[in-house]
Amino acid sequence: MATRHFGQPVRRNEDPRLLTGRGTYVDDVHLPGMLHAAVLRSPHAHARIRRIDTRRAQALPGVHLVWTNQDLGPLAGPLPLLIPHPALRAKTQYALAPGIVRHVGEPVALVVAESRYLAEDALELIEVEYEPLPAVVDLEEAVRPGAPVIYPDLGDNIAAHYVQEVGNFQEAIRQAPHVLRARFSLERGAASPLETRGVVARFDPQDGSLTVWDSTQAPIPIRNGLAEMLGLPQQRVRVVAPDVGGGFGPKVMMFYPEEVLIPLAAMRLGRPVKWIEDRKEHFVATNHERLQIHDVEVGFDDEGRVLALQTVFLHDCGAFAAYGLIIPIVAECTLPGPYKIPNYRAEFKAVYTNKTQTSPYRGAGRPHGVFVMERVIKRIAEHLGLDPNEVRRRNFIQPGEFPYDVGLIYQDNAPLVYDSGNYPAVLEKCLEMIGYDRWPEVREQYRAEGRYVGLGVAFYVEGTGIGPYEGARVTVEPTGKVFVATGVGTQGQSHATTFAQIVADQLGVDPADVTVVTGDTALFGWGTGTFASRGAVVAGNACYNAAVKVREKALQVAAGLLEARPEDLELAGGMVRVKGAPQRAVSLGQVARAANPLRGTIPEEWEGPGLEASGYFAPPRGTFAAGCHAAIVEVDPETGMVRFLRYVVVHDCGRVINPLVLDGQIHGGVAQGIGGCFYERLVYDEHGQLLNASFMDYLLPTATEIPPIETAHIETPSPLNPLGIKGAGEAGVIPVPALFADAIEDALAPFGIRIDHMPIDPNWLAERIREARARVQEAR
Amino acid sequence: MATRHFGQPVRRNEDPRLLTGRGTYVDDVHLPGMLHAAVLRSPHAHARIRRIDTRRAQALPGVHLVWTNQDLGPLAGPLPLLIPHPALRAKTQYALAPGIVRHVGEPVALVVAESRYLAEDALELIEVEYEPLPAVVDLEEAVRPGAPVIYPDLGDNIAAHYVQEVGNFQEAIRQAPHVLRARFSLERGAASPLETRGVVARFDPQDGSLTVWDSTQAPIPIRNGLAEMLGLPQQRVRVVAPDVGGGFGPKVMMFYPEEVLIPLAAMRLGRPVKWIEDRKEHFVATNHERLQIHDVEVGFDDEGRVLALQTVFLHDCGAFAAYGLIIPIVAECTLPGPYKIPNYRAEFKAVYTNKTQTSPYRGAGRPHGVFVMERVIKRIAEHLGLDPNEVRRRNFIQPGEFPYDVGLIYQDNAPLVYDSGNYPAVLEKCLEMIGYDRWPEVREQYRAEGRYVGLGVAFYVEGTGIGPYEGARVTVEPTGKVFVATGVGTQGQSHATTFAQIVADQLGVDPADVTVVTGDTALFGWGTGTFASRGAVVAGNACYNAAVKVREKALQVAAGLLEARPEDLELAGGMVRVKGAPQRAVSLGQVARAANPLRGTIPEEWEGPGLEASGYFAPPRGTFAAGCHAAIVEVDPETGMVRFLRYVVVHDCGRVINPLVLDGQIHGGVAQGIGGCFYERLVYDEHGQLLNASFMDYLLPTATEIPPIETAHIETPSPLNPLGIKGAGEAGVIPVPALFADAIEDALAPFGIRIDHMPIDPNWLAERIREARARVQEAR
Numbered sequence A, B: 001m002a003t004r005h006f007g008q009p010v011r012r013n014e015d016p017r018l019l020t021g022r023g024t025y026v027d028d029v030h031l032p033g034m035l036h037a038a039v040l041r042s043p044h045a046h047a048r049i050r051r052i053d054t055r056r057a058q059a060l061p062g063v064h065l066v067w068t069n070q071d072l073g074p075l076a077g078p079l080p081l082l083i084p085h086p087a088l089r090a091k092t093q094y095a096l097a098p099g100i101v102r103h104v105g106e107p108v109a110l111v112v113a114e115s116r117y118l119a120e121d122a123l124e125l126i127e128v129e130y131e132p133l134p135a136v137v138d139l140e141e142a143v144r145p146g147a148p149v150i151y152p153d154l155g156d157n158i159a160a161h162y163v164q165e166v167g168n169f170q171e172a173i174r175q176a177p178h179v180l181r182a183r184f185s186l187e188r189g190a191a192s193p194l195e196t197r198g199v200v201a202r203f204d205p206q207d208g209s210l211t212v213w214d215s216t217q218a219p220i221p222i223r224n225g226l227a228e229m230l231g232l233p234q235q236r237v238r239v240v241a242p243d244v245g246g247g248f249g250p251k252v253m254m255f256y257p258e259e260v261l262i263p264l265a266a267m268r269l270g271r272p273v274k275w276i277e278d279r280k281e282h283f284v285a286t287n288h289e290r291l292q293i294h295d296v297e298v299g300f301d302d303e304g305r306v307l308a309l310q311t312v313f314l315h316d317c318g319a320f321a322a323y324g325l326i327i328p329i330v331a332e333c334t335l336p337g338p339y340k341i342p343n344y345r346a347e348f349k350a351v352y353t354n355k356t357q358t359s360p361y362r363g364a365g366r367p368h369g370v371f372v373m374e375r376v377i378k379r380i381a382e383h384l385g386l387d388p389n390e391v392r393r394r395n396f397i398q399p400g401e402f403p404y405d406v407g408l409i410y411q412d413n414a415p416l417v418y419d420s421g422n423y424p425a426v427l428e429k430c431l432e433m434i435g436y437d438r439w440p441e442v443r444e445q446y447r448a449e450g451r452y453v454g455l456g457v458a459f460y461v462e463g464t465g466i467g468p469y470e471g472a473r474v475t476v477e478p479t480g481k482v483f484v485a486t487g488v489g490t491q492g493q494s495h496a497t498t499f500a501q502i503v504a505d506q507l508g509v510d511p512a513d514v515t516v517v518t519g520d521t522a523l524f525g526w527g528t529g530t531f532a533s534r535g536a537v538v539a540g541n542a543c544y545n546a547a548v549k550v551r552e553k554a555l556q557v558a559a560g561l562l563e564a565r566p567e568d569l570e571l572a573g574g575m576v577r578v579k580g581a582p583q584r585a586v587s588l589g590q591v592a593r594a595a596n597p598l599r600g601t602i603p604e605e606w607e608g609p610g611l612e613a614s615g616y617f618a619p620p621r622g623t624f625a626a627g628c629h630a631a632i633v634e635v636d637p638e639t640g641m642v643r644f645l646r647y648v649v650v651h652d653c654g655r656v657i658n659p660l661v662l663d664g665q666i667h668g669g670v671a672q673g674i675g676g677c678f679y680e681r682l683v684y685d686e687h688g689q690l691l692n693a694s695f696m697d698y699l700l701p702t703a704t705e706i707p708p709i710e711t712a713h714i715e716t717p718s719p720l721n722p723l724g725i726k727g728a729g730e731a732g733v734i735p736v737p738a739l740f741a742d743a744i745e746d747a748l749a750p751f752g753i754r755i756d757h758m759p760i761d762p763n764w765l766a767e768r769i770r771e772a773r774a775r776v777q778e779a780r
Helices: A015-019 A055-059 A116-125 A169-175 A219-230 A255-269 A280-285 A325-332 A367-385 A388-393 A423-434 A439-448 A495-507 A535-562 A586-592 A659-678 A736-745 A763-780 B015-019 B056-058 B115-125 B169-175 B218-232 B256-270 B278-283 B327-336 B366-384 B388-395 B425-432 B436-448 B494-505 B535-562 B588-594 B658-676 B736-745 B761-779
Strands: A036-039 A047-053 A063-067 A107-113 A127-132 A160-165 A178-186 A196-206 A209-214 A237-240 A271-278 A292-300 A306-318 A343-352 A404-409 A415-417 A453-465 A470-476 A482-486 A513-519 A569-572 A577-578 A579-588 A612-618 A623-635 A642-652 A711-712 B033-040 B047-053 B061-067 B107-113 B127-132 B158-166 B178-186 B200-205 B209-214 B237-240 B272-274 B293-300 B306-319 B344-352 B404-409 B415-418 B452-466 B472-478 B482-486 B514-518 B568-574 B573-580 B583-587 B611-616 B622-634 B644-650 B712-715
Touching: A015 A612, A036 A116, A047 A107, A047 A343, A055 A063, A063 A116, A063 A255, A107 A116, A107 A255, A107 B388, A160 A325, A169 A292, A169 A343, A178 A439, A196 B218, A209 A219, A209 A255, A209 A415, A209 A612, A219 A255, A219 B611, A255 A271, A280 A612, A280 B033, A292 A325, A292 A367, A306 A325, A325 A343, A325 A367, A325 A404, A325 A453, A343 A404, A367 A388, A367 A453, A367 A736, A388 A423, A388 A453, A388 A535, A404 B415, A423 A453, A423 A623, A423 A642, A423 A711, A439 A453, A453 A736, A470 A495, A470 A535, A470 A586, A482 A495, A482 A535, A513 B644, A535 A569, A535 A579, A535 A612, A577 A586, A577 B293, A579 A586, A586 B033, A623 A736, A642 B404, A659 A711, A659 B583, A711 B736, B033 B115, B033 B256, B033 B278, B047 B107, B056 B061, B056 B115, B061 B115, B061 B200, B061 B256, B107 B115, B107 B256, B127 B761, B158 B327, B158 B404, B169 B293, B169 B344, B178 B209, B178 B366, B200 B256, B209 B218, B209 B256, B218 B237, B218 B256, B256 B272, B256 B293, B293 B327, B306 B327, B306 B366, B327 B344, B327 B366, B327 B404, B327 B452, B344 B404, B366 B388, B366 B452, B366 B736, B388 B425, B388 B452, B425 B436, B425 B452, B425 B712, B436 B452, B472 B494, B472 B588, B482 B494, B482 B535, B494 B514, B494 B535, B535 B568, B535 B573, B535 B588, B535 B611, B573 B588, B583 B588, B622 B736, B644 B658, B658 B712, B658 B736
Parallel strands: A036 A271, A209 A237, A306 A343, A482 A513, A642 A711, B033 B272, B209 B237, B306 B344, B482 B514, B644 B712
Antiparallel strands: A036 A107, A047 A127, A063 A107, A160 A343, A178 A292, A196 A209, A196 A271, A292 A306, A404 A415, A453 A623, A470 A482, A470 A612, A569 A577, A577 A579, A623 A642, B033 B107, B047 B127, B061 B107, B158 B344, B178 B293, B200 B209, B200 B272, B293 B306, B404 B415, B452 B622, B472 B482, B472 B611, B568 B573, B573 B583, B622 B644
16 A cells, blocks of 8 residues: 555645635525524423414514424424434434423424524514423433323333343352442533534425535435435435534434424525524534443452443433434443453443433543443552552453454444454553653652642543445546545544545545545435544545545556556656656546547446546444543642643554544544533533523633643554554543543542542532541541 | 337326426526626628727626626637547637637627626627628638638638548549549538527635536536636536537537636626527527538449449538538548448548538538438439439448448547448338339329429438447435436437436336436536437447446345345336245335445445446447438429428337337438428628528428328347447438438429539529420420
């Protein structure tokens, strides 16, 4: 494999455009004659709709359409279930709520008017009479007998009850020399992309074609679903995910109500319609994630080797479960991580509550699993008086043990088999970088200064790059410039650079001469989307496969032009040259032109005209990245404020395409992880009202809260794809809760404070420190 | 090959839409904010532009842009040469004329304004000072020494002088027992599609994409050329040839000035721009065809066997030759037709004149060749006192002699080799249908009644289905409906039906469930266009190749679903069934869905997701159709008016896809042929002014002028493509001038009138009859 650009810190192709304000986000789509939509949302977490009167809204001049559920015809029923599971009793939401609303923010009515201003005015003229019903808010309360039931036909609030087991946990725990029990939890949070959701739709009645601009992570499934729901051929529906200002998971949901309503309105009205979610809507109408409560029981031997582990946990679905059981399944499958756990049992209940629906958010259950496992490692170490890293070492899967079958079934329904890795190397590198050997003395120095400084470590294994497949088409134009179109969408992953590097190497051109277009179903219509750290692995290898075909074709055509054998040619600098006779050369553009003649014929062996090929990559199972984060934090014992003194990431995602891009992904993930540990928590009251639905109250970390991050990369290439790469998109965020808890516990070791849930905040921490000091006082 | 629908008179898929007025022609494209263009055209056939003052036009409120040549920047130079030839001294036209205009109607300035009305007003405010130059109008005058020269750098008006020879004409003519000489000519005519040309262009500055609606026969080359000329990537240019109201050849030109000017104006102005050619413009601004003057010398033996044939001819290019030498080369290559001519020499001069440019028009030189050859056959028969059909029989290539190498190089630069045919069968069938055996008595009866009734016969061989290639993509959607996209455009050829039949047979569905989309580069971007009777052959076989791949994929995927072997399955009625166990079945839609899963993976042997495949067909050379027309006409000796009493067509275009569609093609061709024989002639005065540039003066035949046409089909399948088909689009028109002349000569045999040029008209014919009668009077 040619690797002139692969692995290099190539600067981003997308930056000149984005940094000069030439990005196109959905709200930048301005169409002549465009109307604007606004959505009336439920103010209740759970209520019966007794009556809706839209007459006054409809009478408002400039209002073109007011819809409630009963106006939706065949689309009045529930929206599709995205990922079914045999254990799932699936309930999905409606485009507009029928008789019952089940969370605050659920769409009740749609208004389309000349302006958003007018549309919002019209919302206020819609009269809805609600009969409030008891709200199911608390996750543990929701499963107690006698709790109010959201879906009477289910009899209780349990969406799914699912068990996976490896070995025999009961037997093993009985025999284990040491047994510990604990409870761990992560609370509800939101991905909070800078760009909220948005949809613009245009219908052309003349050829019956629908174009939809959608800030989605999965334009192709949206296209396919819209075609099905709206009764249009797929070939007549074009979905464009233009520049998307952050996705992080919630934008891979399909369908959100507005993604159906806006196209339907455009079709009915014959005019383009735009809807842009405002931030307040986003907090209640875009999917959340994270709330899981894990009860854990672990058995281990005197050496700290884990013999048996069980997690029994609750997962909060919110009011619907269109995304199925992906998060809890990923959580339980991520939990064992780098460790050999011979007897492992995971049992969860996914639970409906009267809150916004949940679906994967960067990490997608992995932070939960890692939090539990790494906390357990710490507890074992404490119990045995061992260094936690020694416990890690003793439980690690060893480099010679790959492929390693964990024994579970993963989210893609494939066996959970790790392809490659070198966990000891990653750990030791990380410990070396953070200065672990010297840490006891350093810590003592800080303590001597009266400072509460702690060092934490967290290790994880991350499943990435699952199927089913992605594809790409690579085209060399007569100018010699290269175009790549792929089905994945882009929300900041630098695909326009990394895919360009992959293709440039095969075609002997500069990555700057390779234009990558993503997220436009008109340009490439086969694929699934950007999620699960799969873009680079699956679409990247599809780009590679397509580029290899184009390379072969270029050599074949150039061989005819240069009267040479293909194997005697080389591609470099935009030229095809005879090796050893550099004056015998043609430009790649000339080859492209020759491959597409206007007269004559083309040889059968070309299998078609032009320097163009499509390629696909369909992995039978995912590839597994791993990493270790270490941090040194300082806690202010008076305010509870935490400051990072150092943050080290050692990461193994196989072969690195572009270290600049990779570090950007890691940095962003760590930042989002820190937000989820210390700043971002969605707070509901007992009525199911979200109390902090604004950036005034729901805090995001900014550059000043995020420390410099030191990174290093170990490369254990994946044997599952030609590029040897593994996914990295979620890596940064995954171990942060575990790490943060570990470091703070170390810093506050004198107070004996345990961190078993996330996020925490300075107040909570300060309170714990005060309590601990009081205990010390009392003890005196 | 499955042939449930192939060969059947399937009703047209396009008719419900077109017959209910739901067609979309370029003028039906209405875009918000659209501006309108008008073109200032030269009133002189040849003049120097001394001065252009556009200030008053620019000052007119509502005018957005006034351009002359000097405003065009890099596009100020000549437009591209479409088909080069080593013998061609090519001159091509300019988007806007620079210092010199070279024919009446040549674009001089462009105005874009709020409305067409305003734009036309602005044209009148543009002041142009012309210095008239001597106009070169007459074709023979143009090549006389001392004639004015249009391009001083060439020294004369000769665009090309080209000779092809088989055997040794000089030697053979010297030894021939009989030698005749004659001169034949066809005059200038116009294709006159109901829809004139039109262009709408929209540029989106945000993603730099250009969409152009163009009434072209070749949207893909237009896309490629626009990308090159405008400096845009091909991937960012979309050309749509929507419904096109007739093409017939002139719409395969590229580029007409407006096809560059309108997109360029849309880019500069940032608003959509429309230009629709009016009929008066069409007469002078859209390419003409036909004027050729052939001097012929033929040597033959006592049996009427042709031993040597030479044609020395002039071809009228008009002012430019962007389309190269296709017409005269096709003419000389078509001339030998079904006859074995051992010594053949063709020599032509292509000549520039100050008239509208010429390019192929339905038949594209073939009517010229057939006219000459069939007239020669008649002359030989007369000379020897033989029946012309006996002369035909004696010279025919015999069914056992295929492939037959004529010995010339054809328009596609490939050797002129006929693939298959049975000319005697075609002739005998035609003679039987017209009642040739009984004709002498029938004619005598008419004459006895004082009626001038004649029977004519004309035979031709037509090269069709040349390369370089076409392609198609066939997709089965989850609904089970099938989509076909191909690169050719459609101007009435019924591709939506015939391609659907081809695909339906492979996939076991009804042709009505197959939607064919043509002429949209966004849906299929590889191909050449619709011309040279190649659509069905080249694109049809590409559809077949793609459908076969999809069929194989469907069987492969269904085999998995049905737990059967692919070879045990059959496709029919939209289902895939286990043969002999019809209850074991899945719908084609279910198979399509299974082929594109959202989770899991797809097997490597699928080579990609979905029931979709692209296929190409790239013939190394064309296939050769043939046919014989016979007609009985009656001439009114007083008025010269001619009436068809019968019209018989026996046609062999290989395997027939759809006899309804085929007959429609034949009928339309015959109608256009009759127009070219008796109604349609472009008349220029000595200054190069076209005197009959309106449908008041340039007459098109209507339904009342066209007789019922009886057709029969002989099928000699082509061995060159899997469907065994040959082209038929131009067949109807090709022999009509030869036939018409033959029949009229027969009808007017008592007057000894010879018809050696076309078109003629009633006045001319009445005059000849009067002269003949006068001669008879004199002789008395």
